[in-house]
Amino acid sequence: MTSVSVAGEWQLLYNRFYRKLTIYTMQWGRIDLSRHRIAAAPFGGPVAAIRDDSKIVQLYAESARRKLLIFNAAGRALASAIWDRPGGRLVGMAWTDDQVLVCVVQDGTVYRYNVHAELCAPQFSMGKECFEQGVVDCVFWGNGMVCITEGFLIFCVPDFKNPVPCRLSDPGIDEYPLCVAVIDPQYTMSGNVEVLLGVGDHVLLVEEDGVQQLGVGVGPFQKMAVSQNGKYLATFTHDGRLLVILTDFSKIIFEYTCESALPPEQISWCGLDSVLLYWDERELLMVGPHGHPVSYLYDEPIRLIPECDGVRLLSNSSMEFLQRVPDSTVSIFQVGSTLPAALLYDALEHFDRCSSKADENLRLIRSSLAEAVETCIDAAGHEFDVSRQRTLLRAASYGRAFCSQFPRDHFQEMCxxxxxxxxxxxxxxxxxxxxxxxxxxxxxxxxxxxxxxxxxxxxxxxxxxxNLNPEVVIMHWACAKITASPAIQDSALLEILLDKLKLCKGISYAAIAAHADNSGRRKLAAMIVDHEPHSSKQVPLLLSIEEEDSALVKAIESGDTDLVYLVLFHIWQKKPALDFFGTINARPLARDLFISYSRYYKHEFLKDFFLSTGRLQDVAFLLLKESWKLEKNPMASKGSPLHGPRIRLIEQTQKLFSETKEHNFESKAAEEHAKLLRLQHDLEVSTKQAIFVDSSISDTIRTCIVLGNHREAMRVRTEFKVSEKRWYWLKAFALATVRDWDALEKFSKEKRPPGGYKPFVEACIDADEKAEAIKYIPKLTEPRERSEAYARIGMAKEAADAASQAKDSELFGRLKLTLAQNAAASSIFDTLRDRLSFQGVY
Incomplete structure (x- = not known):
């Protein structure tokens, strides 16, 4: 009896059964489909309705202003909004795959709404030509759309996520096509949308790069619909025939002659096995490839909503679902079925009645029991009636008890x-x-x-x-709760949010805080972000809500220098310099990172920081570094203008060092350096030779004497208090350098040199002037020095005599080795050895 009652609701179309299930009684009150433009989303999605302004309708008690109404598939109101968009009448309306409602008005402006009737993205225009000519019609697919203008031009938006309109090829027609359809880009060879235009007795296939004529002589076509897989085209001809053709028009699959030649109001595919035609007379005709069609009569208007496995039928009062009966359901409930699944289902009924026939049925299908269980599980999945689902699952469970090898996960997954x-x-x-x-x-x-x-x-x-991650749900709930609770105090709302947010570990508190900030609740955002465990998410948000101090503390606590730098640069740009210095000076890590960065890139700013914090010696060292950079400048060695800034920098350094007792040496050194640079600069100006700057005091004196500028040399000596002993060394070597032996001799006779005549001897030997050296060697007071000097100029006898006067055995041995290659010198040393009895030395 059960199978008879179930199968009695089916309609046979050739060898396939179809069923029409009533899913909902619509709850939307007085909505009349004949008075409204309707857009229903696939996959059981929402329904949008707006009063059709092209029809004269009775307003009942509603406002004269049009409203955009959004309902769920059961007619329960979700949202509404006043429709007052400029741009002319509404031309097209459809839902995208992402459940965004797209509304196109006559001037080509496109508006997009979410399920709450809120504009969810900026409006955009289809372009200047659409605005000037006006849009006549739109055809939608998935996430795209094509529209046709009054000038018969076709424009396309391939993807509403990136709405960039493009123009397709000009079809070259002078009147509006009889019908329009599109082939989804995912089913075309080129990967771009193809538009089918019913023109005359053929179809024009319009693409971005060309136009083709297809099916010449087969038309004219009044209506067209492309199948879900893009392979077939259902067409209604001018003489009342329904043709199903391959979309490349290479073959007509089947043909059916309808009773009326009037074109249907709607045409749609029901799966891939049948086509639905709906006329204004409220007759719905389902045509298959073979046999007689099935007719359904309605006393109210309906809308066809194609789905992947059937068609939803929306009327004023109900939502129905027309689909081909699944094979598993047919095998169980078809009248007279003796297939294993039907016998298993029948066995359950006998078992419930405590009939022994249950065991007989199981014995009959023992070899096919697993197949029967699988079929019952599959049939349960296709049912909308909960009690029938339960009965089919009970039948599957009953059979599974006698089939130990059947995998349990199939049953559990279906449940x-x-x-x-x-x-x-x-x-x-x-x-x-x-x-x-x-x-x-x-x-x-x-x-x-x-x-x-x-x-x-x-x-x-x-x-x-x-077992899916609930994070996305909880986050969306938290954001929605913040938006919908403007009257709740921040602290109370925080407790409500935390109570739910703790259910999900690892949830991004920062993202929720960002939403609170965007909603104008900055205090709440600061309270929420304090619970964010990840500093990399927490710190940027604290900066965005102007909690710089908290952000800096969190960044420092994290130990992540990149985060600290992020906060530093942010505060640096926003705060006055003194406030910024005060903020970082109290935090050693931030201060040290700032100093490290500024040493390389922001010298002037770093000087300001050191001055504001009283670190004068650090400013002085920075000035010294700047002076060194000027010293390395190639222009500095050529004389001139750069010496002034260098000297001033060093003078500033000296003043800063003098402010601190711990840096007396540095202060004195800077003062001397500046004085020397000024003197050297004056020398270069007077001599017109860039050879003084950056040389030492000794080199400066020596250079002056070499140039014959003895007065300036004496000035340098006096300025820098060069000792008399050092002065003699410098002047002696300078005079020897220019080989002014007369001047050297005169200089040696001015007075007795304070350090003796060794500088004169060394200068002459260094200049390889033996004759001049002999003048001064005898004046050396130390026998050792005389002996070594004579040895250096090769005078062995004199060296030996001086060594013997010194009575220094170590010196005597060293000189003998020095002059060992000179045979005469060796003889002299042997004679002296015997004379002085130095045999023990050797």
């Missing part, structure tokens, strides 16, 4: 899916998904649609039930 489907099919939620639609849509996408409609509790329970 999970059905619990999810039954939950979202509830009229409060209103998403009437079939199991095929659910598998194609996927659970994460379904959860996303639930939270977008603010069904957070159902979405959370489904996520937990399917």
């Amino acid at each position: 999970k899916i059905l619990r999810v489907l039954n939950a979202v099919r509830n009229h409060e939620i209103g998403i009437p998904l079939s199991i095929q639609q659910y598998k194609l849509l996927t659970a994460p996408v379904l959860i996303g649609r639930l939270i977008n409609a603010n069904h957070h509790l159902v979405a959370l329970r489904i996520s937990e039930y399917l």
Whole structure:
């Protein structure tokens, strides 16, 4: 009896059964489809309605102002908004795959709304030509659209996520096409949309780079519809024939002559096995490739909403689903079926009645029991009636008890899916998904649609039930709660949020805080972000809500120098210099990082920082570094203008060093350096030779004497208090350098040199002037020095005599080795050895 009652609802189309299920009684009150433009989203999505301004309608008690109304599939109101958009009448309206409602008005302006009737993205225009000519019609697919202007030009938006309109090839027509259809880009060879225009007795296929004529002589076509897989085209001809043709027009699959030659108001595919035609007379005709069609009569207007496995039928009072009966359901409930699944289902009925026939049925299908269990599970998945689902699953469970090898996970997985489907099919939620639609849509996408409609509790329970991460649900709920609770105090709202947010470990508190900030609740944002465990997320948000001090503390606590630098640069740009210095000076890590960076890139700013914090010696060292950079400048060695700034920098350095008792040496050195540079600069100006600057005091004196400028040399000596002993060395060597032996001799006779005549001897020997050296060697007071000097100029006898006067055995031995190659010198040393009895030395 059960199978008879189930199968009695089916309609046979050739060898295939179809069923029409009533899913909902619509709850939307007085909505009349004949008075409204309707757009229904696939996959059980929402329905948008707006009063059709091209028709004269009775307003009842409603306002004369048009409204955009959005309902779920059960007719439960979700949102509404006044429709007052400029740009002319509404030309087209459809939902994208992301459940964004796209509305196109006559001047080519495109508006996009979310399920709450809120503008969710900026409007955009289809372009100047659409604005000037006006848009006549639009055809949508997935996430794209084509529109046709009054000048018969075609424009396309390939993807609403990146709405960049482009113009397709000019079809070259002079009247509006009889019908229009599009082939989804995913099913075309080029990967771009193809537009089919019914023109005359053929079809024009319009692409971005060309136009083709197809099916010449087959038309004219009054209506067209492309199948879900893009392979077939259902067309209604001018003489009342329904043709199904391959989209390349290479073959006519089947043909059916309708009773009326009037074109249907709507044409749609029902899966891939049949085509639906709907006329204004409220007759719905389902035509298949073979046999007689099936006719359904309605006493109210309907809208056809194609789905991947059937068609939803929307009327003023109900939402129905017309689909081909799944094979598993047919095998169980077809009248007279003796297939294993039917016998297993029948066995359950006998078992419930305690009939022994249950065992007989099981024995009959023992070899096919696993197949029967699988079929019952599959049939349960295709059912919308919960009691029938339960009965089919009980039958599967009953058979599984006698089939130990059947995998348990199939049964458990189906139970999970059905619990999810039954939950979202509830009229409060209103998403009437079939199991095929659910598998194609996927659970994460379904959860996303639930939270977008603010069904957070159902979405959370489904996520937990399917072991999916509930973070996306809780985050969306938290953001929605903040937006919807302007009257709740920040502290109270924080407690409410934290109570739920703690359910999900690793959730991004920073993202929720950012939403609170964008909603104008900066204090709440600061309170939320304090719970963010990841500094890399916490610190940037604290900066965005102007909590710089907290951001700096958190960055320092994290130990991440990159984060500290991020905060430093942010504060640096926003705060006055003194405030910035005060902020970082109290925090050693931030201060040290700032100093490290500024030493290389921001010298002047670093000087300001050191001055503001009283670190004068650090400013002085920076000035010294700047003077060194000037010293390395190639222009500095050529004399001139750069010496002035260098000297001033060093003088500033001296003043800063003098302010601190610990840097007396540095202060004195800087003072001397500046004085020397000024003197050297004057020398270069007077001599017109860039050879003085950056040389030492000794080199400066020596250079002056070499140039014959003895007065300036004496001036340098006096300025820098050069000792008399050092002066003699410098002048002696300078005079020897220019080989002015007379001047050298005169200099030696001015008075007795304070350090003796050794400088004169060394200068002459260094200049390789033996004759001059002999003048001064005898004047050396130390025998050792005389002996060594004579040895250096090769005078062995004199060296030996001086060594013997010194009575220094070590010196005597060293000189003998020095002059060992000179045979005469060796003889002299041997004679002296005997004379002085130095045999023990050797």
